[in-house]
Every structure is written in structure tokens, then in C-alpha cells.
Amino acid sequence: MTKRTSPHPTAHDVARLAGVSQAAVSRAFTTKASIALATRNKVFEAANALGYRPNLLARSLIKGKSGMVGVVISPLSPFCMAVLDAFSARLSDVGKHMLVFTNDGAKAVDKPVEALMKFRVDAIVLIGVRVTAKQARQCHEAQVPIIAFSRSPRNMKGVASITSDNVAGSEVIARHLIAQGYRTFGYMAGPEESKASQEREAGFTAHLTSLGLPAPERAVGQFHRAGAFEAARSLLSRTPRPEAIFCATDEMALALIEVARHELNLAIGREVGVAGFDGIEEAAWPTFDLTTYSTPVESVIGHLSPMLLDEQPELPLHTVITGKLEARGSTRRD
Amino acid sequence: MTKRTSPHPTAHDVARLAGVSQAAVSRAFTTKASIALATRNKVFEAANALGYRPNLLARSLIKGKSGMVGVVISPLSPFCMAVLDAFSARLSDVGKHMLVFTNDGAKAVDKPVEALMKFRVDAIVLIGVRVTAKQARQCHEAQVPIIAFSRSPRNMKGVASITSDNVAGSEVIARHLIAQGYRTFGYMAGPEESKASQEREAGFTAHLTSLGLPAPERAVGQFHRAGAFEAARSLLSRTPRPEAIFCATDEMALALIEVARHELNLAIGREVGVAGFDGIEEAAWPTFDLTTYSTPVESVIGHLSPMLLDEQPELPLHTVITGKLEARGSTRRD
DNA sequence: ATGAAAGCGCTAACAT
């Protein structure tokens, strides 16, 4: 078998070899098409001999949709990568495919989104990146649903969103920190324009002040390691030093732990409490043992999938995912 | 503007509005097509008003190639993720796109590869996954170049490959370990069928035995964290314990460090030397300070790109990338 | 420089 002649044999080639019509070939490769078993077998045999593969581009052209989902993701974040992993697995389960762009964090993702539209993707998923309102409107007009996860403007026309319960989660962190005996606090923020960072700060601060405690010292860590190092140095060198520091992401919290330990020789937990947000794998590593408010990835994916499969883009517009406190050693004082 | 009527206006719609032929619209969107500036402007104006976007699926159908590169990647490895990041950036630079599949490590990736072929991807890149010889042959016959990076069988017809200099690098590690005063050794392997792990072990062992030293104790860590934990416990509890342990990947080395520190209370470097391979970011973190032989990602990408752009798939069949020893605290005895 | 016409490889009526 496989004595191919052209690099990409067509349904026509197969039809000729099998002695059937080209349409029959099409049917043979379509589940639930009415075709006699005998013909189907003839077709498969011929197809096999030629190394035929249905051209999905042609199929997509007719169907008006490609079976591909566009993904734009900010590269360097571990949490986003975890979501991407899980999402990818989920997609192959339902026979869809992933057209992926990574985007340098800060700038808006209009260019990649534009490219995705030209490929007629069935939907666009934004992971940890922002899109402009203009672009969002265009997607809406083209009837391409766009779903933003994490760090995205809410209430944008045509953009569904999935987020962690930033406010509530941060309040849980605050409560936990206080229960552990810490009394003065710091907050390490992401970029100022990040909705997620704003909400986490708000939830954290609100709980503190509601108890008559002072608002946290703050520094901006930009959601990445380099920025977090800077911010950590700033936060940890204030006098008096905050007794516990809440970082807007685990990734930044990890960086802070390293600065505290290796540059300032502080005992994590006892001399300075550290908490993060997201629940990335590394947080659970014994080395870090980081207290965090974790957003279960499976839950994110669980909410994502129906939005992609259903034809109604109007179902759950803004979903908030409830996470869970993971109390660990980084907030243990003794 | 943008008073769209259909969700996906076609070149025909634009032509009608602009009062030109449909072919003119096509030319307007083609660089280096002969078209009068005036017409082009009329077309752009109309296109803009309608929210027209050329359908790349249709274009691909004609051209016989899609402008997409297929990527199959094993999910959980940090090193592979780093390569993916860099590769993605490089691809957008040249206007190509990435159709991504992740694959549960162990099993062969024939299914994803098959799917990619149906989308008429221009090339397939395998990152840390293996493909069967049969599948490779089929790609070759379909004239879809396939490029394997890391962990892939060499000398497979139609498969170009890029690998680290596993043997030489591991020898460098051995030499370094000996120079630091370690005399008995352990090796943590990946899956037995992994070419990369085999080569790293061979290079390491060969150097030791050439010096009359005993071959290393070994355990299999499977290239992932869970496996590495097991292997680490096994390796570290042998009597006598190896003075230094070389792990086939940084990821596994990190796990070993955690076991040594937190389960066995060993001082890394002084009581047990640890070295890895790859040069992932985490290795440089102060907490780990892991000695490793690093493969520069930029170099990988640098070799990958020409294979994708050139039309000759016959240029550099098997590329070996030279890395560099990063000597750090995890192999300092004092 | 521009339009008319012929496909790219496939699916989806419509016949039979």
C-alpha cells in the first residue's frame, strides 16, 4: 500500500481508484452518512493505498467554521501555562484544535486576534491578556465569541469572562493572616491597570480596614519575577517591616520568598508571613510551602468548555470561580 | 463605518460596494500585485466599512499550504514550555501561525500528527515527544517536513532533528563533579527508551569509567517530578550514598534537591552534590542554585527557523547544539 | 491596470 503519486491525493483520486463517485468518498469519511458498507470499504481501501487525508481546510471553507479555537496567552506565567495545558487536553477530547499566539504581556492583543479572525476560528480564548474594546466589538460583529480568563476587563460587550473570586479570596487570605497573629501588612500588586490585581488589593485592604487595622504597605511587582524582586526589596526594607505580605500572584510570592531568605536572611513564616494567589504547583513544593488561595484549573476548564461547544453565546456571561485557601508553612509564625 | 450586514463579508461584497471586480479586491490585499493606487484605496474603504477580512482558509486551499506550523509538545516540562514560548515569538515574526497539540508524554504522537496533516500544516515540530517510524514516513511522503527537538529518535527517514550535545555535555558535568572532589556518583535517568537520557548517561558514565571510577548508581525518574521523587528517595538512601548525583533534567534535579533537603535533611553541595541538564530558569533561582549544563533556547530557535522557511527540506538534517556549564552552589563542597 | 472565468478540495442539496 501507500504507493502515493501526488503528495496530497484528493477525494477525486480516491474515487477514481475505487471506481465510485467523488461524493461517495466524501460520505465514506463522514460519520452518519448513508453509504453501503461495501462502498465504504472500497473507498477506505483506495484511500489507504493512496495515503489520502481529507483536506480540513476545504471542509472548513464550506462549513464556514474551522474547528479551531484561537488562544492568546501571555507567555511567562506558570498559572496561564497550566490552564493552557488543561484546555488543550479538553479541546482534543471534543475534536477541536488550538491556534495559539503568545503575546508580550503588556500590550493589547489586537494583532493576534485579528489574525485569528482571518482563520475563521470558532471562538477566541484570552488567557491573561487584554483586548481593546474596539477589537472586542469587531469580534462580536463577526459573531466570534471571545472568552477572557483572568486579567481582563469585565462588562465588555461581546466578551464573556471567567475569573477567580478575587475579592472574596483576598478577604480569606486577610482573615487567615490575622488569625495567624500578623498585624501589619504589605501588598504586592500586579500592573496598575490589571483588574485582577485591583480586586485582590481591594478585598484584602477592605477586610483589614474593616477591623480597624491599617491599610497595607504596597509595591508594584508587575505580575512577573523581575518586577517582583524589586517590589520585594522595597517592601521588605520598610521600617517597620510589614509582618506579613500578600502577593497578587504565587509567582511573585515565590520571588519574594527568595529575596527574604537569601538577601535578607529572614525566616519565612516566623519573621515574615507570605501568601500568594492562584495555587500554582510550585507553591506546594516543600521548599516554598506557600500559603495561597488556589483557583482550581479543572474548574476553569469546566466553565470554559460549554461556552465553546454550545451554539448560544449568550449563556453565562461572567463566571466567577470559587477557590480555596491552602494554608501552608509560609504563614506559620511559631 | 463598520455597518456590517453579514457576519463574514466576502471579497464579492466588498467589490460590489467599491464598484470594482472581485479580483481587484483580491489584488488590493496582495502585496506586490499590480493595482492602481486609486482602486486600492476604494477597495480598502469599502472593506473597512464592511469589516471585511480575507478568509485565510480559502487562500490556503488554493495555495496548497496553510501558513500554519503544527506543534506537538509534551505538556508538563518547563524546558519544553520555554522553547514553545520562544518559537511562538519567532513564528509570528515571519507571519506564520502555530497549531498546537499537547500530548501525554509517554505515548507516541501519531494521532495529533495525523490531525495536523489534515490541516495541511507547512511543517511539524515535535518538542519532547516521539513519533513512530510509520508516521514519519507518511509525513515524508506527503512532503511535510517534520523537525524533532529533544527526546526523538535520530536517523529516522524524513525527520530532521535538533538536540543538545548530550554526550559531551554530560562529560562536562562529570569532569566538573570530579574537579569539585566528588568521587562516587549517581545518575537519575529519564524513561529507558529516551535517546536523550541514554546519551546523557553514556557520556557521564564513559568519563567516569575512563578515569577508573565506578559507574554511577542509577534510578529512573521518568523525566517528571513524581518519578523523580521516587528515584531520589531510592538514590539517596543507598549505602554508601553517592557523593554526587547527576539528573538527566533540571526538573528532576530540583525534585531531588527537595527530597534531600526536606526529607533527609542533607546540605546540598556539601553532603550531596547535585547537577542537572537543560538550563531551565528555576535552576538559577537562589533557592536551588543548581549546577547544570544549559542548552540556550535562542540557539534552538535559531536552528529551527531556517528549516521552516527554506523550501529545501534537505539542508541540515541533524543539528547538535552546544551548551554551556553553569557551575553553581549545588556542586560546591565547602 | 483591470475584469472574466476557471478552479483549489470539499460538502450538500437534488435527483435517481
Place this chain on the structure above:
DNA sequence: ATGTTAGCGCTTTCAT
């Protein structure tokens, strides 16, 4: 159940 026909939205000769 099967063949025939007409497109999907675009690029590309070929005329003009």
C-alpha cells in the same frame, strides 16, 4: 444508496 451539480471564498491565468 449513489451520482450529478452547484457552490464555499479566494487566487490566478488570460484577455483586454
